[in-house]
Amino acid sequence: MVDYPIRIKIQDRVHLVRGGNRARFPEGNCLLIDDDILTLVDAGANTEHIIAALKELDHRPEAINRIILTHFHVDHKGHAMYFHKLSNCEMICHPLADRGVMTFEGFLEFYGIKGHKNYEDWMRLIHKRLPFVLSDYVVTGHYEDMKPIDCGNVSLIPIHTPGHTHDHTCFAINDLSTVFLVDIDLTRFGPWYGNYVSDIQDFRNSIDRIIQMGPKTGISSHLLNPISDGLIKRLEHYKSIINEREQRILDNIRKGNDTVEKLTNLPTIYPRIPFNAYLIFEEIMVNKHIDLLEKNGILRRDGERLVIERR
């Protein structure tokens, strides 16, 4: 068991179910809306945590009416199918999430990693740590950007915020002052955009969209506590990490690390590579930066070599 409370109350009928491992990947937080329609937002915390939180509120897993998925990632769709089988609950996601949620094939397609030289490393990690994601999931419906989802007393407002993935969606709770930021996660690592369906510029725009809404409290999928102090500054700093990485890439190229392979092996984005599988995501993220720098005329690709055009 963990040395922190599994469930904390966010507001009336709204609870944060904290993931294990201090909510770090491959665990994540969920929201539990204890309302007329018993609703779980994401299912990436381990089943013991979700069941314990339900029990504290006098519910059994069979009572879940609806699971809302914020995006197709394994630490978010997580154990949704396990709870769906127990409760026959609704399972809703963004329309763009469908293939990535429903089948492992679609999931792989969104990741864009099949055929990569470290693909087998990644598959070993999945089989060992996240085997449930190999099975098919059910989707029974969709939500729409800014169209409130009624839980009885509480309403959840989907805010489509692509970038991390194309389907990534935050949820405002009742009004725009409290937002489940999901994987605009405000961790020290910064934004993650290591999938085929990730996009750096979309990520920046999505953070700006949230900032413009002026939320007071942000709830991350991967931090134990909601953030209220200086939330807007935290969001701005989080976004600025993308620019720091861009600078680091240019600096590393100037030092002679002038191919994607060399930049990846340093590594440039991750502080370190804990498993070889992470080299895949490091490489995808480096490539996304290179594409953007090329588009903006800052560098060009000369075969494998990266050549800086201007400062």
Ligand SMILES: [Zn+2]
């Ligand atoms: Zn994610």
